[in-house]
Amino acid sequence: MVSPFCWGCLTRLRPTPRTLLPSPSSVSRGPAFHTSAVFHAGLRPGSGRGATAVSKFRQPSNASMKKRKKPVEKSRPPPVGERKAIRKRIVLSNPNALEVEGLQELSEETMVDSRLHGTALALPVPMLDQLRAVQAFKPNQGWSIFRRPCTILRQETLQLGRFFDKVSGDGEHKGPFVKKKIISGPSKSGKSVLLLQAMAMGFIKKWVVFTIPEAQELVSATSSYAPLSEEQPHLYVQNEATAALLSRTVVANKAVLSKLRVSQDHPALSAVTPGMTLEGLANLGVQDPASAWTVFQALWGELTATAAAPGLEKNFTPRPPILVTVDGLGHWMTESKYRDAEFKLVHSHDLVLVRHFLRLLKPGGDQPALPNGGALLYATSTTMNPPSVYAFDLILKRAAARAAGFKFNDPRFPRAEAYSNIDPRVLEALTSQKSKHAQEKKLGHQVLGGVTHDEARGFMEYFARSGLLQETISDEWVSEKWTLAGGGVIGELERIGRRLRVAA
Amino acid sequence: MAWSSSNCVVHAMQSIRSPTVLRALLPQQSAARPNILRKVSLLPTPLQQRTNVRNYATELQPGEVQAAAEIDFEQFKARPARIVPVSPSYFSGIPKFYDHLLQIERLLAQHTTLPTVPPSEAPRRAWMKIAQFREHLGEEVPTKKYMGLLKVVYRLNCIDPKLLPAEVDAALQEFVRPGNPLGEKPKPRELDGMGRARGKGKRKESHAVVYLVEGEGEVLVNGKTLNEVFPRVHDRESATWALRCSARLDKYNVFARVKGGGTTGQAEAITLALARALMIHEPGLKPILRKAGVITVDPRRVERKKPGHMKARKMPTWVKR
Amino acid sequence: MVFILGVNFPERNLVKKALQSFFGIGNDTSARLLARYHIHPTCKVGELANKQVLDLTAALSDMKIENDLRRKVLDDIKRLRETGTTRGRRHALGLPVRGQRTRTQIKTAIKLNRVDRRL
Numbered sequence: 001m002v003s004p005f006c007w008g009c010l011t012r013l014r015p016t017p018r019t020l021l022p023s024p025s026s027v028s029r030g031p032a033f034h035t036s037a038v039f040h041a042g043l044r045p046g047s048g049r050g051a052t053a054v055s056k057f058r059q060p061s062n063a064s065m066k067k068r069k070k071p072v073e074k075s076r077p078p079p080v081g082e083r084k085a086i087r088k089r090i091v092l093s094n095p096n097a098l099e100v101e102g103l104q105e106l107s108e109e110t111m112v113d114s115r116l117h118g119t120a121l122a123l124p125v126p127m128l129d130q131l132r133a134v135q136a137f138k139p140n141q142g143w144s145i146f147r148r149p150c151t152i153l154r155q156e157t158l159q160l161g162r163f164f165d166k167v168s169g170d171g172e173h174k175g176p177f178v179k180k181k182i183i184s185g186p187s188k189s190g191k192s193v194l195l196l197q198a199m200a201m202g203f204i205k206k207w208v209v210f211t212i213p214e215a216q217e218l219v220s221a222t223s224s225y226a227p228l229s230e231e232q233p234h235l236y237v238q239n240e241a242t243a244a245l246l247s248r249t250v251v252a253n254k255a256v257l258s259k260l261r262v263s264q265d266h267p268a269l270s271a272v273t274p275g276m277t278l279e280g281l282a283n284l285g286v287q288d289p290a291s292a293w294t295v296f297q298a299l300w301g302e303l304t305a306t307a308a309a310p311g312l313e314k315n316f317t318p319r320p321p322i323l324v325t326v327d328g329l330g331h332w333m334t335e336s337k338y339r340d341a342e343f344k345l346v347h348s349h350d351l352v353l354v355r356h357f358l359r360l361l362k363p364g365g366d367q368p369a370l371p372n373g374g375a376l377l378y379a380t381s382t383t384m385n386p387p388s389v390y391a392f393d394l395i396l397k398r399a400a401a402r403a404a405g406f407k408f409n410d411p412r413f414p415r416a417e418a419y420s421n422i423d424p425r426v427l428e429a430l431t432s433q434k435s436k437h438a439q440e441k442k443l444g445h446q447v448l449g450g451v452t453h454d455e456a457r458g459f460m461e462y463f464a465r466s467g468l469l470q471e472t473i474s475d476e477w478v479s480e481k482w483t484l485a486g487g488g489v490i491g492e493l494e495r496i497g498r499r500l501r502v503a504a
Numbered sequence: 505m506a507w508s509s510s511n512c513v514v515h516a517m518q519s520i521r522s523p524t525v526l527r528a529l530l531p532q533q534s535a536a537r538p539n540i541l542r543k544v545s546l547l548p549t550p551l552q553q554r555t556n557v558r559n560y561a562t563e564l565q566p567g568e569v570q571a572a573a574e575i576d577f578e579q580f581k582a583r584p585a586r587i588v589p590v591s592p593s594y595f596s597g598i599p600k601f602y603d604h605l606l607q608i609e610r611l612l613a614q615h616t617t618l619p620t621v622p623p624s625e626a627p628r629r630a631w632m633k634i635a636q637f638r639e640h641l642g643e644e645v646p647t648k649k650y651m652g653l654l655k656v657v658y659r660l661n662c663i664d665p666k667l668l669p670a671e672v673d674a675a676l677q678e679f680v681r682p683g684n685p686l687g688e689k690p691k692p693r694e695l696d697g698m699g700r701a702r703g704k705g706k707r708k709e710s711h712a713v714v715y716l717v718e719g720e721g722e723v724l725v726n727g728k729t730l731n732e733v734f735p736r737v738h739d740r741e742s743a744t745w746a747l748r749c750s751a752r753l754d755k756y757n758v759f760a761r762v763k764g765g766g767t768t769g770q771a772e773a774i775t776l777a778l779a780r781a782l783m784i785h786e787p788g789l790k791p792i793l794r795k796a797g798v799i800t801v802d803p804r805r806v807e808r809k810k811p812g813h814m815k816a817r818k819m820p821t822w823v824k825r
Numbered sequence: 826m827v828f829i830l831g832v833n834f835p836e837r838n839l840v841k842k843a844l845q846s847f848f849g850i851g852n853d854t855s856a857r858l859l860a861r862y863h864i865h866p867t868c869k870v871g872e873l874a875n876k877q878v879l880d881l882t883a884a885l886s887d888m889k890i891e892n893d894l895r896r897k898v899l900d901d902i903k904r905l906r907e908t909g910t911t912r913g914r915r916h917a918l919g920l921p922v923r924g925q926r927t928r929t930q931i932k933t934a935i936k937l938n939r940v941d942r943r944l
Contacts, residue, residue: 341861
């Protein structure tokens with residue numbers, strides 16, 4: 001009798017016990033019409049598991065495929081402070097970069113030489129320690145790709161150089177001039193480097209340089225604070241920050257301060273002896289942070305003195321001009337992160353250190369801000385960080401309008417919007433009044449944008465001469481990079497220059 | 505109705521075509537007419553033999569022209585001898601289509617010797633789409649046949665426009681889409697009164713409008729500088745690529761407004777808009793820009809998500825049950 | 826190591842977190858305590874002046890924290906139970922007290938709510 005099923009149907013249905021199947025030899029091994037894996041698996045003579053042990057659908061066929069957990073490497077975290085040190089580390093030299101031939105250094109002559117406009121000038125090597133001490137270098141600036149730190153002599157730098165020359169030069173225009181300026185600009189436009197150039201010029205001209213490298217650190221509630229005194233409980237003193245400022249100032253200005261002697265009375269400080277150098281005075285505050293604020297006040301009083309106190313005339317020598325730079329002024333225009341005893345936020349202007357430096361900036365005070373001349377350069381970014389403060393933005397707009405020649409009565413002069421929640425303290429602290437002192441100008445405002453094509457060309461040539469660029473630098477090439485850098489924003493130019501190096 | 509049946513028609517035709525058979529069936533005819541017929545049958549010339557075989561009632565017998573008898577309108581029945589459709593392709597199902605086809609094929613045969621121009625130089629006309637043509641004729645024309653017709657139309661359109669006969673032109677006009685969208689070339693764009701060229705571009709979800717003026721290579725996007733808008737250098741490069749590849753980067757100032765989408769889309773929307781604006785300033789740059797790929801529109805958009813899918817195409821994992 | 830209210834804290838710990846280790850002091854209370862004694866929020870225990878440590882200890886000893894607070898909470902629950910209120914009954918039954926649904930999601934109540942509640 002013929003079975004109604006053919007072999008093919010039966011074998012394809014399910015794995016059949018092997019005994020049922022014809023022996024491998026009996027099946028013709030011609031072209032395989034049945035592509036069923038099961039069929040062939042059963043037929044394979046060497047198959048150890050045979051047709052019975054067929055793996056289930058979508059399951060790992062053998063145990064060895066199971067994922068084995070990798071042992072987690074347990075390493076100790078880096079020691080305390082090491083991560084921060086790495087983050088803040090500043091490398092000023094790259095031995096792989098080429099030495100640029102014919103590189104000129106920043107000096108009294110070169111910083112006012114308009115023929116050098118647009119070229120790179122090296123910072124003098126002995127000055128690097130001073131600049132490091134005042135934290136003029138920032139970790140995100142590209143110092144580490146060149147042989148030695150250089151800056152581009154741009155138009156704004158030349159203007160600054162001329163001012164420095166005017167204040168402490170030998171010409172007939174010499175006088176205690178004071179420049180008060182807020183430098184604003186988009187990020188990476190070279191504000192901090194301009195401050196650095198100012199500091200370098202200050203060191204060259206033997207000025208006393210005070211810097212706040214990160215204004216935000218004073219208001220972000222990361223250092224200790226305390227009420228100033230019982231009488232003024234709403235004012236707060238930051239002893240550690242003040243001590244740090246003093247130590248920066250002492251290290252950087254050692255040469256100047258060690259030649260000046262105390263010439264005023266300081267009843268609040270018992271440790272001060274007549275004939276002490278100002279360096280020694282400042283070191284008192286560094287050693288004892290609790291008295292740092294008093295020492296700072298004393299030091300400031302000494303440096304701004306125009307004449308000696310009676311009885312101390314023999315210690316008096318004319319005081320040098322002072323340069324004050326603050327980076328990140330915008331952070332000082334809101335409430336700080338500190339809290340008072342009632343758990344309310346302390347306004348930044350209630351911190352004495354901030355208040356001191358802001359009061360200097362305000363024109364029209366009874367006392368001249370810097371009787372011996374000098375410059376107050378406060379930089380702030382107009383993009384994202386710090387968050388914009390309406391009152392401060394208004395002040396900057398007004399300064400720009402005044403620079404453009406609009407009078408206060410002009411309808412185009414910027415005014416506060418009605419119902420804008422404007423901070424009266426900010427407005428009051430920076431509103432420019434008629435200056436009472438002839439040598440003190442109004443609060444200036446400088447917008448730092450991109451560099452010009454010539455300056456960009458000089459900068460890219462410096463890249464090429466340092467061996468970082470393979471391209472031949474033509475005007476077209478430079479102007480292309482100038483456009484890509486958002487109109488010559490110098491930080492972006494540097495980034496593009498670096499990028500090319502990686503690509504090449 | 506009997507006429508509707510094709511069999512009846514055939515029978516009627518047959519009966520008309522062979523009057524000899526008819527004669528036998530109709531013995532009592534009028535006097536004049538059977539005489540003629542008889543005479544015909546009595547003179548079996550070869551010609552007449554042939555006409556006898558294919559004899560039409562309406563045909564005249566040669567040599568025997570006689571005035572027809574007066575028609576008695578009293579007796580006249582209002583029924584034609586046979587019904588002839590207007591169109592010879594009446595029975596094809598799509599007669600109007602075949603009429604058109606025959607007409608232009610005849611024209612082609614007639615004018616096939618006229619000089620032609622290459623298809624790229626032939627006048628651009630927007631021919632009817634198949635759906636439009638069907639609607640126009642009211643017939644279900646198969647797509648393939650319409651394509652065949654269009655081939656003839658294309659060929660006729662390639663005849664040198666200066667020598668194009670009026671009848672061909674009129675025949676071709678039949679197939680042009682109403683309104684003839686391609687017929688009128690858009691007016692070439694020009695600079696506005698202040699020397700600005702305006703170009704628009706789209707990419708992904710972004711729309712960009714670029715105003716291009718002569719200048720020194722400054723770029724403002726939404727009032728901000730290029731580096732503020734595009735943190736990636738690559739995006740900046742692609743946004744200004746049209747100027748870069750034509751070496752015009754320091755000759756123009758760009759003011760762009762862009763909205764929608766992400767950074768890549770915005771950058772490439774600006775690319776397209778910028779290239780179009782640049783072509784207004786310098787139309788001669790078109791080949792360069794075309795080669796650089798900046799005036800090619802990228803029409804790709806995100807594919808929509810479908811129900812039952814996790815994303816546009818992705819299906820959830822199949823589970824047995 | 827610095828003693829605050831009899832507890833020894835390593836010097837590298839944040840003062841704020843150290844205060845929060847006491848039962849009954851959370852984020853807000855510790856921030857307010859720091860503000861009262863002019864201690865900045867990122868201050869480490871080792872940076873505290875002696876006076877500040879004493880101030881903090883004095884302030885903490887005036888507050889009802891740790892065992893006092895635990896006892897008070899237990900007393901409150903007991904009082905509720907003894908006066909026969911619904912809340913007391915719910916505590917005793919180990920069910921949610923504040924009108925939550927009981928069909929699902931009462932694991933926490935089952936675990937914690939009882940008259941002698943574990944704190």
